Amino acid sequence: MGRREREAVAAGGRLCEAARAVVGDHGRAVEAVRAALQPIHDAAADQALDAIPVARLKEVTEGRLRLGEVESSGLRSVRQVLDAGSYRLRQIPGVGQRTADQVLAAARQISDAVGETITVHIDVDRPEPLTTSLVMALHVLVEAGPDARRAVDTAVALSERLGPLLAEAAPVAGRLRMLLVGQSKRAQALEAAAQVRGLTEEAAQGGVPELLAQASVDLLRGTSTEVAAWVDFELRSAEYYSLLAEISGRRPDTAAAEGFLPDEVAGRVRDQTLDDTYRRVSLRGYQAFGARFALAQRKVILGDEMGLGKTIQAIAALAHLAAEGQSHFMVVCPASVMINWTREIEARSKLRVAPLHGPDRHEAFADWKGRGGVGVTTFDSLRGFPAPGSGELGMLVVDEAHYVKNPKTRRSQVVTEWSGRCERVLFMTGTPMENRVAEFRSLVQILQPHVAGAVGDRNGVAGSTAFRKAVAPVYLRRNQQDVLTELPGLQHTDEWEELSASDEEAYREAVSAGNFMAMRRAAYARPEKSAKLNRLREIVEDAAENGMKVVVFSSFKDVLAAVKDTLDGARSPGGGQVFGPLSGSVPPARRQQLVDEFAAEPGHAVLVAQIESAGVGLNMQAASVVIICEPQIKPTIEHQAVARAHRMGQVRSVRVHRLLTMGAVDERMVKLLKNKTRLFDEYARHSAVAESTPDAVDVSDTAIARQIVEEEQARLGAVRSEAAGHP
Structure with missing residues (x-):
């Protein structure tokens, strides 16, 4: 002593x-x-x-x-x-x-x-x-x-x-x-x-x-x-x-935060530890549960509604595995969100990130193989890389996993091969099912075939309650209203307009030609007399007076060009800059740059964007007004686009304006698409929640287009006949 x-x-x-x-x-x-x-x-x-x-x-x-x-x-x-x-x-x-x-x-x-x-x-x-x-x-x-x-x-x-x-x-x-x-x-x-x-x-x-x-x-x-x-x-x-x-x-309701999973699964997930040594961000309770779910269940779909931080949950799971000694991970995503993934991994974790895309992707892949870290690549680039050996990859993360719902496509086959070589796979998608239950079931098939086999016949036509219970071990979904109690309000307004005489003329020409896509954008064909553009300009002017930022979505490049020209022409000094158009032809790096510039602009500004390109992966919390120029064939596309603004981190209420015309294609689409939204709500919006059990329905995009064209041709033909008979 x-x-x-x-x-x-x-x-x-x-x-x-x-x-x-x-x-x-x-x-x-x-x-x-x-x-x-x-x-x-x-x-x-x-x-x-x-x-x-x-x-x-x-x-x-x-x-x-x-x-x-x-x-x-x-x-x-x-x-x-x-x-x-x-x-x-x-x-x-x-x-x-x-x-x-x-x-x-x-x-x-x-x-x-x-x-x-x-x-x-x-x-x-x-x-x-x-x-x-x-x-x-x-x-x-x-x-x-x-x-x-x-x-x-x-x-x-x-x-x-x-x-x-x-x-x-x-x-x-x-x-x-x-x-x-x-x-x-x-x-x-x-x-x-x-x-x-x-x-x-x-x-x-x-x-x-x-x-x-x-x-x-x-x-x-x-x-x-x-x-x-x-x-x-x-x-x-x-x-x-x-x-x-x-x-x-x-805190949110425990059952809601845990996706209403059965007690057996929820208990196993709660027992899963979560190491934060390599993580730089705190998690909300439901996010920690999501990361634990991915770790405990090994091969799963994280189907949280847009805006709940699926990326953060994936990074948390990767960080935990890195703390356990795993060295190599792979993220597969659309090219448009590669930059976002790279940024998030660098900002939210201490993990090394390696973009594996572009002309030097094979050299980058070889470097990643040697040094480790999180490789981030696209669906197309993944096809050129050799599949990993058993135990080589700590986790495979597939973002926007609904891109691989069709097992016949090459991208789906490659992802399936990689998934089979990995012990842990995380599919991320807020829209795992758009047209039919079988699409959802095909994702489950890649991950856990025995679970998919228990769902039902090859068409996946099972009651919604039975379906969700069957996929509970592999599927977790939480909704904004259940877990983000502080989220500002979301106000939807359908702006119904009458076609102007000029709009009507363009619309009749499109119907006569049987051109469905031309019918959908006919209201913008003659911008100087467009009723929709007039209303859009009014909404933007109102937003400008209140210093609000606006995102305008459309499926069509020519509609976006018309919107930009209209707003540029109407812009007063100090009226706010118009950014875009942001479309699929814009390189991913430039897309992110446009969103960053839009967010950094002081006060009012407008971002004009193609809905399929900007509605995935790009976060637009700076916007508090969203305008959708025409109804979308897939309701989930609209939901995704809106969720880019109304998501965790948004501090202002979000107003959504959908521009619609009466007595034409928009009205018919709104009615026909209600079934699609109902299908998603019943089968995929909740995980293992008891509800009614209607049969699955299938409304394909082609069927919708054909039906609407035929009905409009018949209606306008009947109108012409009546006019001819009554001079």
């Missing part, structure tokens, strides 16, 4: 003190958020209680409560009853102590229920002192980032282990104390000192003292200015809301 033991205990004491300091600093930062949140929450609750009439108190007591005297006294709302309190209630003629107590008890029950449902929305366009205080308090924790959380977890574990050991080792601090304790106590103290030394040395080797020191600095740094905090909130609102939900305890 001597100096070595004393130095070990002293070093352990310093480490334990640093750990406790970090826990305390983090606790104070969290309490600052709670203190800033409380008055906002209370004000929202008071407003809600003000809107609930006194008569609703009867429902709490199943009608037993007599409220006539209370209502006649002038107390109109539940909040007024709570504010009145017992004394004032007892002053009302006919109300005694017992009635007053019952009324207040019922009011408090309603108040508690309201308090649990309140979701705080932070309005970036109307900052107030209370919300500014909340944003600044959250800013401290967001800036500290995942490393601070890791430091706190490490500090808690260290404190719990070091605290008792330091107490046992206390006698070694002085020779006299060691002489005064008994032999057994001396032995315990020496053993405890040895354990303290071991823990301290292990922590030093793992960089724990530096981690704790940096966390304390980050947590105590504070925010430079209110403006800096608000700017950061607008850029990273998803991280702010994630922390707010965690601290306030306002």
Whole structure:
């Protein structure tokens, strides 16, 4: 016993003190958020209680409560009853102590229920002192980032282990104390000192003292200015809301966050660990569950609705596997989103990323094989690479996996071959089924053939409930409304317009020619007299007056050109720049650059984009107005496009305007496409949720086009005949 033991205990004491300091600093930062949140929450609750009439108190007591005297006294709302309190209630003629107590008890029950449902929305366009205080308090924790959380977890574990050991080792601090304790106590103290030394040395080797020191600095740094905090909130609102939900305890419903999976599957997923060593971003609860689902179930489809962060969940799964020692991963995606994947992996993880596309892709592939990391390639480029050997690839991620739903295509066959060589495969798609259940079933077939075989016959015609239960082990889907309680509102408006005389003439020519695509864009064929373009210009002008950014979507390049020319011609000084058109012919790098320039433009701006090219992979949270120039044959294309703006990270309400013409192709398409939306809702929107079980239906694109053309030719032919017979 001597100096070595004393130095070990002293070093352990310093480490334990640093750990406790970090826990305390983090606790104070969290309490600052709670203190800033409380008055906002209370004000929202008071407003809600003000809107609930006194008569609703009867429902709490199943009608037993007599409220006539209370209502006649002038107390109109539940909040007024709570504010009145017992004394004032007892002053009302006919109300005694017992009635007053019952009324207040019922009011408090309603108040508690309201308090649990309140979701705080932070309005970036109307900052107030209370919300500014909340944003600044959250800013401290967001800036500290995942490393601070890791430091706190490490500090808690260290404190719990070091605290008792330091107490046992206390006698070694002085020779006299060691002489005064008994032999057994001396032995315990020496053993405890040895354990303290071991823990301290292990922590030093793992960089724990530096981690704790940096966390304390980050947590105590504070925010430079209110403006800096608000700017950061607008850029990273998803991280702010994630922390707010965690601290306030306002988490989404557990069953919804877990995709309504059966208990057996959900339990297995919950037991899956998730290492964050190689991750640079915090996860929301449902996102952590999604990453665990991919790891626990090994070969799955993540079918979350657009805007819920499927990319982040995939990166979290890759980071976990990297922490376990896996070195090689592959992401396959459309060319348009390669840059987005590269950026996200670099920003959200510590993993090396290697783009494998373009003329040098084979050299890049050889380098990736040697050095490891996350290879990011396209469906077409994947065909030129040799399939991996068994165990070579830690995980294969296929983004926009509905691109491989047709097993007859070459891209599907290549993805199937790679999937068969990998132990873990993650398919990502918010639209796994567009026309028929069999398409969804074909994706499951690639991943887990035994699950696909249990679904039903080769057409996949099974009831929706049975189908979702059967695919639960391989399919997880969550919807925005279930897990993003803070998401701003989404307002859909169908803008019905009458065809102008010029529009009508162009439309009749297209119908006579039997040209379905010309029928769909006839309303823009003569821009100077187009009813749709006139309405579009009005919507954009309204957005400009309010400083809002606008995205205009169409399937057709000539429609986009007409829109751009119209808006450029109508633009007043300061009216906002028009970006685009962004179409499939624009290189992927330039597409991302256009979106970045659109987002960076101060105030109002317009981005004109082809819906199939821009509706996939590009995030457009800067826009708060979306205009869709014509209905789409696949409703999922519209859903995807809208979700590019209305997604996690959006801080403003989103208004969607769909331009439609009456008595023509648009009206017929809207009616016929309702079946497609119903099919997706019943089979794929939820995972393993009990609902009704209608049979699957198939409405193919060709069938829709043929039916509409024939019906319009018959209608317009009949109109001409009637006109000819009645001069």
